[in-house]
Amino acid sequence: MKTTISQAPQHVEESVRIGAWLANKRSSGKIAFLQLRDGTGFIQGVVAKNDVSEETFRLAKGMTQESSMYVTGKIVEDARSPFGYEMQVSDIELIHEATDYPITPKEHGTEFLMDHRHLWLRSKKQHAVMKIRNEIIRATYQFFNQQGFVKVDPPILTGSSAEGTTELFHTKYFEEEAYLSQSGQLYMEAAAMALGKVFSFGPTFRAEKSKTRRHLIEFWMIEPEMAFMDHEESLEVQEQYVSFIVQSVLENCKLELHALERDTSKLENIKEPFPRISYDDAITLLKEKGFEDIEWGEDFGAPHETAIAESFDKPVFITNYPADIKAFYMQPHPDRPEVVLCADLIAPEGYGEIIGGSQRIDDLKLMEERYEQHGLTGPAYKWYLELRRYGSVPHSGFGLGLERTVAWLSGVEHVRETIPFPRLLNRLYP
Structure with missing residues (x-):
């Protein structure tokens, strides 16, 4: 047989x-x-x-x-x-019969292994990481299907930017200027106005010249968008979703976690609700932890996120960032217009931000003001403004970075091992 x-x-x-x-x-x-x-x-x-x-x-x-x-x-x-x-x-x-297979049981350098990524994938640990990645994807579809979401596929080639054009790959679309997508979010908002609760899963691109262990040039995002939902309700969905995929990996990837020597006791505790800390309190906490130069209004880097996460044994939401360091479409806090209704979810153990989300501006006049402030005058953004003109409703959404989540659950140090063929600043091969 x-x-x-x-x-x-x-x-x-x-x-x-x-x-x-x-x-x-x-x-x-x-x-x-x-x-x-x-x-x-x-x-x-x-x-x-x-x-x-x-x-x-x-x-x-x-x-x-x-x-x-x-x-x-x-x-x-x-x-x-x-x-x-x-x-x-x-x-x-x-x-x-294979002869002279280049990846032998001895130790090899990272660059050698990356040059042979097409073969390195066969190793037991890389196989385990890919199986965990697959389980997260499978569980994602299960979770959102059970919650009544509709899968929608946004375009990869776009005529507009979700968060500014400085970190986008520019290309020619016949006679027009186009970009590789950095997020499907704007299109998912349109889909939510048609279908209620939607999610996408696809590749995104950042032309960011970063070499850190948390960054890739091409990575995959899960991006839900929900009509008639405020920021607090969205945070609950995020907690439920992350808890669900963690428990699914623990349940269905025991052999893979064992192969990776992952300390699963740290994952077994990952159940909602998650702790929350405001941006204001995060600044105070960082100063107490020795980051005396950090000032209100500055964005957090990897060391800051790690220091904040060390104070908690679960993922932690950092809420209500200053409007000036966040995207133009985020809803201002009703009592503090200088901050927005948003949150970043920081994973434990130094794995950094895995989710960014917010309530979106639904008021046409306010969005027109944001357009003017950010210089969004081109016709490419007209359709996004029209979502506020025709039947606007409160709505919220978020994006989860798949590779950082795989790294966290697998316990691997670098995100380059969490995608089959990573695209890095200095790597387009194989």
């Missing part, structure tokens, strides 16, 4: 056939231990000389790393394995 490694537990004491690659091996006299992978998981294949043909044992002893094969054998329970099962091999059919 042909099956996969992930399905092996359903075939205990049965003989099965699996297409696999050789991740690693070791041998001891009359027995060979093959570390097999097939994309769905990893399993050890045990080849005993006395139980197989001479040709099969010769193949097992001589097979090279990343050679491909069909392997036949009986699935048995093995309490010593994190997977809980192994295969007692009876036959091997070699498909392709």
Whole structure:
């Protein structure tokens, strides 16, 4: 019977056939231990000389790393394995013998591994990160579908900017100026006026010359937008969503978290509600923690976010930032027009901001004033203004950065390991 490694537990004491690659091996006299992978998981294949043909044992002893094969054998329970099962091999059919595979079990430098990213993805830890990424995506669709949201796909090529044009990739759209999207939010607002509660999931681009471990040039965003919803209600959705994906990863990615040696005790505590701290109080806290030069009106960098997060054991919302350092579309606080109804959600353990969200301006006159203040005079923004002219309602939304969230839940240090083929300041290959 042909099956996969992930399905092996359903075939205990049965003989099965699996297409696999050789991740690693070791041998001891009359027995060979093959570390097999097939994309769905990893399993050890045990080849005993006395139980197989001479040709099969010769193949097992001589097979090279990343050679491909069909392997036949009986699935048995093995309490010593994190997977809980192994295969007692009876036959091997070699498909392709790999020679001089460049990524050996020894240590390699980061640049070498990034140059071979197309192969590095095969490693056990990179495989685990990608599986956790996939689980977050799966859980995202489950959460928003259960909550009555509609999936909408905004364009990647746009004629306008969500937050200013300085960090956008410019391109020509025939005779017009266009940009690669930095956010689908403006379009999601239009979709929310049609469909009520919507979310998007797609790539976004920032032409930001940053080399930090938290930044990518191309990354993926989950962006919900909700009509008839104020900022406080939006914060509750954010708490529920983040709690849901954390618990889904804990439930469905036990092997992957084990492979990454992730301390899951820190994730088991991630359940709503999350603590909140105002921007004002965050400034005070930072001064107490030694950031004496930070002044009201300045944006927070990575060290500031990490210092704030250290005071809490869950993600923390920083609310009500100064209007001058936030996007033009954010609703002013009703009692303090110098700050806006917004929040950034900061992940624990130094992983930084994973969500930015706000209530959006719904008043036409105020939005026209914002247009004038920010010089948004071109025709590309006309449609966005019309959302306030025809049936405007209070509405809120947020965006979650997938790669930072994957990094946090996986426990990996750098976001470049959380996307299959990262685009960095100095990297467009492979």
